Amino acid sequence: xxxxxxxxxxxxxxxxxxxxxxxxxxxxxxxxxxxxxxxxxxxxxxxxxxxxxxxxxxxxxxxxxxxxxxxxxxxxxxxxxxxxxxxxxxxxxxxxxxxxxxxxxxxxxxxxxxxxxxxxxxxxxxxxxxxxxxxxxxxxxxxxxxxxxxxxxxxxxxxxxxxxxxxxxxxxxxxxxxxxxxxxxxxxxxxxxxxxxxxxxxxxxxxxxxxxxxxxxxxxxxxxxxxxxxxxxxxxxxxxxxxxxxxxxxxxxxxxxxxxxxxxx
Amino acid sequence: xxxxxxxxxxxxxxxxxxxxxxxxxxxxxxxxxxxxxxxxxxxxxxxxxxxxxxxxxxxxxxxxxxxxxxxxxxxxxxxxxxxx
Ligand SMILES: Nc1ncnc2c1ncn2[C@@H]1O[C@H](COP(=O)(O)OP(=O)(O)O)[C@@H](O)[C@H]1O
Ligand SMILES: [Mg+2]
Numbered sequence: 001x002x003x004x005x006x007x008x009x010x011x012x013x014x015x016x017x018x019x020x021x022x023x024x025x026x027x028x029x030x031x032x033x034x035x036x037x038x039x040x041x042x043x044x045x046x047x048x049x050x051x052x053x054x055x056x057x058x059x060x061x062x063x064x065x066x067x068x069x070x071x072x073x074x075x076x077x078x079x080x081x082x083x084x085x086x087x088x089x090x091x092x093x094x095x096x097x098x099x100x101x102x103x104x105x106x107x108x109x110x111x112x113x114x115x116x117x118x119x120x121x122x123x124x125x126x127x128x129x130x131x132x133x134x135x136x137x138x139x140x141x142x143x144x145x146x147x148x149x150x151x152x153x154x155x156x157x158x159x160x161x162x163x164x165x166x167x168x169x170x171x172x173x174x175x176x177x178x179x180x181x182x183x184x185x186x187x188x189x190x191x192x193x194x195x196x197x198x199x200x201x202x203x204x205x206x207x208x209x210x211x212x213x214x215x216x217x218x219x220x221x222x223x224x225x226x227x228x229x230x231x232x233x234x235x236x237x238x239x240x241x242x243x244x245x246x247x248x249x250x251x252x253x254x255x256x257x258x259x260x261x262x263x264x265x
Numbered sequence: 266x267x268x269x270x271x272x273x274x275x276x277x278x279x280x281x282x283x284x285x286x287x288x289x290x291x292x293x294x295x296x297x298x299x300x301x302x303x304x305x306x307x308x309x310x311x312x313x314x315x316x317x318x319x320x321x322x323x324x325x326x327x328x329x330x331x332x333x334x335x336x337x338x339x340x341x342x343x344x345x346x347x348x349x
Contacts, residue, residue: 147279147286154287161330183274190280194287196330 003036003114005107006238007136008171011152013123015144016173019209019218021120022050023228027220027235029081033115036075038106039089040132041122042098048088052079052216062090062097064106071109080221095127100134107135116238125159133160138238139168140200145175145186154195169200171234176205201234202245203227288325292332299325306336315341 008017008024025035038061039047048054059074064087078084090097103119110117121132133139139160143153160168172188179185188202206227212219219228220235236243289295303323310316322337
């Protein structure tokens with residue numbers, strides 16, 4: 001068994017990287033996969049609270065790198081999924097405590113015993129971002145249908161191209177179908193045309209995401225959540241399943257609205 | 266009402282503005298640099314053929330994730346055509 005290492009990044013902050021990591025990891029765990037999440041946002045640790053694991057942290061990734069603990073000791077087991085783990089970011093250290101080769105080494109150590117390693121990248125295009133992509137087999141770029149987020153995503157895609165990181169996949173998060181319908185939000189077609197990369201999923205703006213993070217329970221656990229359904233679909237696509245985007249229809253009209261807009265209905 | 270003309274939708278503005286911004290971001294060429302590139306090109310071409318500078322269109326275009334510099338330079342019909 002050798003894991004696929006997936007990095008979730010964006011350029012701009014606040015677009016939903018941490019939300020995506022928590023939800024994709026949980027969705028993969030629901031599908032029976034062994035998943036390790038790594039919080040790559042050194043100094044701004046967040047994945048722990050979004051996953052509801054903040055009270056269990058003893059060691060962090062910098063402790064592993066600096067030899068204060070074994071890798072296994074820094075892996076926090078999830079409350080509900082015994083085959084899902086989190087390696088938390090250090091909160092009191094700066095990002096220079098981690099190097100790209102540290103990330104490659106840690107991921108290589110994790111590959112043998114897991115199916116997926118999912119890395120949450122910090123915002124920006126500097127050291128923390130370089131660390132986060134160093135070990136990636138595949139990169140997911142998260143953006144929102146909004147000018148600054150799309151512009152920053154394009155910068156990141158350009159860097160990934162220059163680094164020959166393979167073709168990144170796009171997650172378009174926080175889409176508001178009503179605003180798209182009223183021509184007050186970039187449509188998925190617009191964003192794809194602008195960025196010129198392949199789409200892996202569209203996640204609607206959905207208040208259950210915030211309710212989920214309040215509770216430390218990612219929304220993929222909620223069968224009624226539309227955002228949860230979108231993340232579950234993305235997780236299936238990451239496992240190589242061909243889940244048609246039409247399936248988003250189950251999310252209550254989102255996809256049909258998009259189809260109408262695209263003139264396909 | 267100040268708004269006699271129907272304004273273009275905000276999504277259309279966003280897309281058009283992003284198209285321009287991304288082309289410049291990707292090529293690392295500012296609009297000012299592009300202008301002086303155009304001027305230099307026109308000067309060079311004018312040394313060989315008669316062109317109408319106002320009819321010339323030079324710009325960056327997107328083609329998937331790559332950009333190209335596209336020039337459309339109509340030639341003035343030669344008043345004294347030199348054969349050969
Ligand atoms: N699809 C969504 N619908 C509603 N809120 C969302 C959605 N995705 C993310 N959010 C909210 O946006 C905020 C930023 O998300 P986060 O995942 O922390 O972004 P990042 O890690 O990129 O900085 C959080 O408050 C999160 O709950
Ligand atoms: Mg984050």
